Amino acid sequence: MTARIIMKLDVIGREPAGDGTIRLIFKHPWRDTLPEWTPGAHVDVRLPDGKIRQYSLIGDPRRKDVYVVAVKQETDGRGGSRWIHDALTPGTQAHVTAPRNNFPLTAHNGRTVLIAGGIGVTPLLSMARALAERHADFVLHYCSRTEHAPLLDELRAICGEKLHLHTSGGSRFDAAAVLGQQDPSSAQVYCCGPDRLTASVRAATEGWNPDAVHFEIFQPTLDENFKAEPFDVTIASSGQTIRIPADRSALDVLRENGFILPSSCELGVCGSCECGYRDGIVIHRDSVLKLSARQDRMMLCVSRARVSVTVDL
Template identity: 35%
Template structure:
């Protein structure tokens, strides 16, 4: 939920993992254990340039003394990945949020199929290693444009449960339909990667009637308009405040302008930083985090992109 705890960590190591990708190892400056996490979790980096960005944890949840993230130097960086690659250095101390998991792993599945595209390998790598550690039935299909742009290949290619596809070597894109159709329908399928891959994966799983499907997006599936036409009132149960959200303004901006501190990062409804409990009201969900069932329950919302389809919303803020 909003207003999660921030902790200080030190950059213990930065390592070149692939073309345009570095891993960053973070530890407690005091040598203390870090808060626990589960496979699929991510943390928010509160960077010194004022930018907050979410990155998936790639190391084992059994390692309480460190967090390891993988960061792609995004050509369209708005200041997050560029700062990590060009200015963050070993020995630096930064603030991070405690781990959150919008991409949890069902460890009871009879068989798990993991699919990663490019930098999407970061949470998938953690899942793969955790299921292997538990002796579970698992396989991984890892796709990248080139071998040079694929992180963790040295470790992964040694495992017979891992299949790789590099577009330049294969002469084209992977045949996801054929791959998915060859798997048992009761398996659990996880996919993380670029938006076109995730969109294709979701559509193919629906076409093939695969019920156990899980995705994590690093960007919105399509541009999200957070501003609504029409105004509404937002009552804050804890703060005892009423905030008017006018037409043309997002709920998040209205809250921030009213002096309400709300954790936020992506402003695209994909990272989960701004998840807020809802007490009452008709929610206009526009995020890419909550499942259909979670949206139908009306218990929480992502205030950066979602709003109200009625006249009043009551939040637990």
């Protein structure tokens, strides 16, 4: 586990990016370079109440001095985007973490299919730029309610004819039709957008190798009917066993017992609290770990165990 650096960055630019979205540019007050990142990476922006919101980096990773994000004002959201729209203007500062990439592009020789819904296009923008620069075989399907979708001008400039815009009043996105034309043995699919879109992509790729289909989730998808039970955590290095009550997270109780553990979202979406485990049946409740990683990794903020688990601490 590694803690993420948190930096106080200056807002040095802000401009409209379509459909109630702003593009924000952050720079360190005195350093010329910021921690590096790769397409698909996000940063966490801390709100005044201590909560965080994750935003994908949409700039050019070769430009080391700034981070660029796009923030859509969500009228029915949890208030974070409203604060950012109201408060972050040039000359102000925000606490921003070093980037983390839970949604990296996999190197491969086949076609890459990017599928975005609304502001979910942000992680795919930097991927599209990287794929276009290396003249890779890719296509971007972008679903939007209107023709004025966020970041559309930039996407058109990057993708050209590889961009397919699907709007409510125009050509609708049909996941089964689009993905039915791909070769599952060579294509890689990356999807970010609302639940309905990701569900349709999951359904259309059922039977594909799970490592060929990638999702970026920014909202927790926790089952509200889940009934938590207490369980025991054994510390691999010492053999100490710690009881986790039904109403507490392993992350909280381990911290209370002196373990210094990183976290950020505490909702199972950012990947900060990932920990190795062995000897136990884990109930995975996060939205970030890949299936193949769930055999021996867990998110301490939301995941639990049946009866007991031994963690690599």
